[in-house]
Amino acid sequence: MAEDGRTGTLGIGDVARRSGVAVSTLHFYERKGLLSSTRTGGNQRRYERDVLRRVSFIRLAQKVGISLQEIGEALSALPEGRTPTVADWARLSRQWHDDLQERIDGLTHLRDDLLGCIGCGCLSLRSCALLNPGDELGRHGPGARRWVEDEPGARRPAADER
Amino acid sequence: MAEDGRTGTLGIGDVARRSGVAVSTLHFYERKGLLSSTRTGGNQRRYERDVLRRVSFIRLAQKVGISLQEIGEALSALPEGRTPTVADWARLSRQWHDDLQERIDGLTHLRDDLLGCIGCGCLSLRSCALLNPGDELGRHGPGARRWVEDEPGARRPAADER
DNA sequence: CTAGGACCTCAACTATGGTTGAGGTCAACC
DNA sequence: GGTTGACCTCAACCATAGTTGAGGTCCTAG
Numbered sequence: 001m002a003e004d005g006r007t008g009t010l011g012i013g014d015v016a017r018r019s020g021v022a023v024s025t026l027h028f029y030e031r032k033g034l035l036s037s038t039r040t041g042g043n044q045r046r047y048e049r050d051v052l053r054r055v056s057f058i059r060l061a062q063k064v065g066i067s068l069q070e071i072g073e074a075l076s077a078l079p080e081g082r083t084p085t086v087a088d089w090a091r092l093s094r095q096w097h098d099d100l101q102e103r104i105d106g107l108t109h110l111r112d113d114l115l116g117c118i119g120c121g122c123l124s125l126r127s128c129a130l131l132n133p134g135d136e137l138g139r140h141g142p143g144a145r146r147w148v149e150d151e152p153g154a155r156r157p158a159a160d161e162r
Numbered sequence: 163m164a165e166d167g168r169t170g171t172l173g174i175g176d177v178a179r180r181s182g183v184a185v186s187t188l189h190f191y192e193r194k195g196l197l198s199s200t201r202t203g204g205n206q207r208r209y210e211r212d213v214l215r216r217v218s219f220i221r222l223a224q225k226v227g228i229s230l231q232e233i234g235e236a237l238s239a240l241p242e243g244r245t246p247t248v249a250d251w252a253r254l255s256r257q258w259h260d261d262l263q264e265r266i267d268g269l270t271h272l273r274d275d276l277l278g279c280i281g282c283g284c285l286s287l288r289s290c291a292l293l294n295p296g297d298e299l300g301r302h303g304p305g306a307r308r309w310v311e312d313e314p315g316a317r318r319p320a321a322d323e324r
Numbered sequence: 325c326t327a328g329g330a331c332c333t334c335a336a337c338t339a340t341g342g343t344t345g346a347g348g349t350c351a352a353c354c
Numbered sequence: 355g356g357t358t359g360a361c362c363t364c365a366a367c368c369a370t371a372g373t374t375g376a377g378g379t380c381c382t383a384g
Contacts, residue, residue: 011330011331012330012331013330013331022372022373023330023331024372024373024374025371025372025373027332027333028371028372028373032371040380041380042331042332042379042380042381043331043332043333043379043380044330044331044332044379044380044381045331045332062371063272064269064272067370067371068370068371069370097273100269100272100273101273103269104266104269104270104273107226107262107265107266107269108266110225110226110262111259111262111263111266173360173361174360174361175360175361184342184343185360185361186342186343186344187341187342187343189362189363190341190342190343194341202350203350204349204350204351204361204362205349205350205361205362205363206349206350206351206360206361206362207361207362224341229340229341230340230341231340
């Protein structure tokens with residue numbers, strides 16, 4: 001379908017072409033509650049133009065490393081029943097901005113530690129700051145909880161010590 | 163098993179406790195070729211002490227956002243048949259450091275764009291730098307290829323235009 | 325009025341990074 | 355020498371983020 005000049009609505013193919021995401025991805029986002037559409041009598045999706053902004057926002061947030069679930073929660077916090085305003089988007093993006101800043105700080109910290117710590121081989125030492133994580137980025141499960149030395153002669157923890 | 167004082171080798175439980183990763187994860191890493199072990203007569207794994215360094219390195223690299231596959235490639239590029247030296251680790255970590263710096267640069271760029279671009283609502287404009295991606299972080303498939311305006315009155319591309 | 329492209333649903337499949345459980349063996353302590 | 359905890363394999367399962375394909379319908383242009 002080409003864009004409907006009268007109603008200003010878009011078919012899914014239009015949205016895919018104009019947003020750069022695959023039709024299957026739009027279906028997927030809709031299943032996940034990130035997008036919504038109305039249907040024609042023939043059961044085909046019609047989108048309001050604001051869907052393009054939503055899709056842009058989703059892709060952008062993903063780049064920043066935010067999961068679809070979190071994105072969905074943020075989007076669903078938008079005022080219901082009306083097209084989000086610039087102010088709505090700005091509020092959300094400020095939140096993303098802060099998250100982003102945190103991630104940058106975490107990575108920067110990690111980078112500095114990497115130079116000072118692994119670079120010198122102390123990856124093997126229990127005192128290593130990197131390996132006793134502040135866990136800036138530890139988003140994969142409980143993750144690393146404890147790291148000890150593996151050099152002979154250094155103090156060894158008792159077997160039952162955590 | 164507690165650590166073997168005579169041979170200096172470690173059982174999988176020791177490695178798990180001391181590295182902070184689950185036994186199942188060590189199995190998994192071994193299946194993926196990231197770790198290796200010898201076996202006792204009773205088919206139980208025995209690890210050299212250097213495995214702790216490898217595990218630390220793997221977890222660290224993951225934090226930096228490197229996939230297990232890439233980590234495996236880097237590890238397999240280590241000189242064969244000998245325990246990696248501090249210099250080997252340093253070479254690898256320098257590579258990670260550079261990757262990390264790139265990611266930081268990308269995120270920083272994104273953060274600045276976020277303030278200047280979404281913050282002002284121009285997410286909807288085709289000229290938006292963010293939405294015509296340099297794709298610093300676009301690691302999810304072909305990803306966004308094209309983003310256009312969705313405001314009435316602006317130029318609209320022909321239907322067959324990409 | 326018919327051909328063909330666009331669209332529909334649903335199920336299955338991909339890859340990553342693991343975890344969980346069943347069923348069985350090993351080994352160390354009493 | 356038996357009990358118990360640590361270990362083994364293998365298969366199945368979880369979540370995330372989608373993609374692919376089968377089988378069928380819609381709709382628009384010629």
